[in-house]
Amino acid sequence: MSHKRIPKRKAAIAAGSVAALGAAAILLPHANASQDGASTTAAPKTLKATDASNLASQLQNLLGDAFAGSYYDSGTQQLTVNVISGDKNNVVVQAEEAGAKVREVKNSLAALKAGAQTLKAKATIPGTAWAIDPKTNKLAVTADSTVTGAKWDRLTSTVKSLGADMATVKKSSGTFKTKVSGGDAIFAQTAQGGVRCSLGFNVTASDGSPAFLTAGHCGVAAKQWSDSQNGQPIATVDQATFPGSDFSLVKYDDAGTQAPSEVNAGNGQTVQITKAADATVGETVFRMGSTTGLHNGQVTGLDATVNFASETVPGGTDTVNGLIQTNVCAEAGDSGGSLFTQDGSAVGLTSGGSGDCTAGGETFFQPVTAALQATGATLGDGGAGAGAGAGAGDQAGTADPSASASAGDQAGGGDAVGGGDQVGTADPSATASDGTGAGDQSGNGVGDQSGAGAGDQSGTGAGDQSGTGTGDGSSSLNGSQ
DSSP, X not given: OOOOOSSSOBOOOSOOSOOOTTHXXXXXXXXXXXXXXXXXXXXXXXXXHHHXXXXXXXXHHHHGGGEEEEEEETTTTEEEEEEETTOOHHHHHHHHHHTOEEEEESOOHHHHHHHHHHHHHHOOOTTEEEEEETTTTEEEEEEOTTOOHHHHHHHHHHHHHHOTTTEEEEEOSSOOEEOOSSOOSEEEEETTEEEEEOOOEEEEOTTSOEEEEEOHHHHHXXXXXXXXXXXXXXXXXXXXXXXXXXXEEEEESSTTOBOOSEEEEETTEEEEOOEEOOOOTTOEEEEEXXXXXXXXXXXXXXXXXXXXXXXXXXXOEEEEEEEEEEOOOXXXXXXXXXXXXXXXXXXXXXXXXXXXXXXXXXXXXXEHHHXXXXXXXXOGGGSTTSSTTTTOSSOOSBXXXXXXOOGGGSOOGGGSOOGGGOOBBXXXXXXXXXXXXXXXXXXXXXXXXXXXXXXXXXXXXXXXXXXXSTTBSOSXXXXXO
């Protein structure tokens, strides 16, 4: 995290120095270009992802109990809205006239949520997760590699009891973990050793002071945070919630800190964050994290419940509810990092998941909208002084078209987040190298980080990540996702 030692320190937005595997090139300069959208069977419409999300919220209010979820198809740029079978005529007409494609389904949202409550009561097992999948109109249940034997039998029997049309279950090759250790960007010292996480989004606290959001399990692990591995603390945790939810509000100790509302996408590129938005299943999202840099993928589920194995209570379970499920990869140290859309909407904070950026996996995110509501903080256009004009003056030029986002060029550790310092606009031909060797990141290894939630994190460096996993960010977007 790059804080220039000047009268008003510039606070970086988001976490990380490594813009991995081409995702940086796909973000800019089309930050406001058309993204995921919606259409209808009767009168197709094309909308940005945030507009599709807004339409889905409006239709949910309009349709009431007939509404059974929605999802976005990035290929057709249509918003599909599920309605309960039998509520055809007026409901279908209303949804289609609003611009959505309508699909009749069997399971209501109430029924799916009741099924989730059954899973909670009978199958809260470390290493399990479930979320509502509107594409299948079922609960998507996932078990990681630790769920075996009697635990697996218990889970599958519970899923079976819900009925074949209510839930599916699959195995994940990885292990569900919080991603607290092994990254850079923000650092803390605990009795157990060093902890490193990722800064999510700069915000303005309810009292008007500059602050940032990060993961709750990071805020629970340590009270004070620094922008360098062994540096003096620059920010103090004001609120932290974990488990249950997973967010922290951390206030900068210097009230004069400028906290620009932008995400550092690596390689001198930034994305202005103008607002917070709810996620929509199917939309393309980007994750910035201090270990693996920038990656993209799709939202695959909402209102997810994840049962992490507790790092502090042997045999215990840390359950987090209301999360966003995605196929974007993440690794140790990415915790707290920002999940956002191409048009500058803050969506989530990295909580945890399974897999890595070589094999892929599932990653879960705390919704930003819920964190803002709980803490009273504001972000982007919603907050006075939330980074308006901050840090944009230093390097306002356009990025070199031949720029390559290699980790060797990005100073690792806490030095490279400086979103306020890097406001260039990327050229479409910019490329991102996959040579993101962990050794280039200021020697900040992962294995020596034993802070809360870090004990089982191997923290494999970014250097060996080919980014071939799901949502690896290697595609080249031109604003038409």
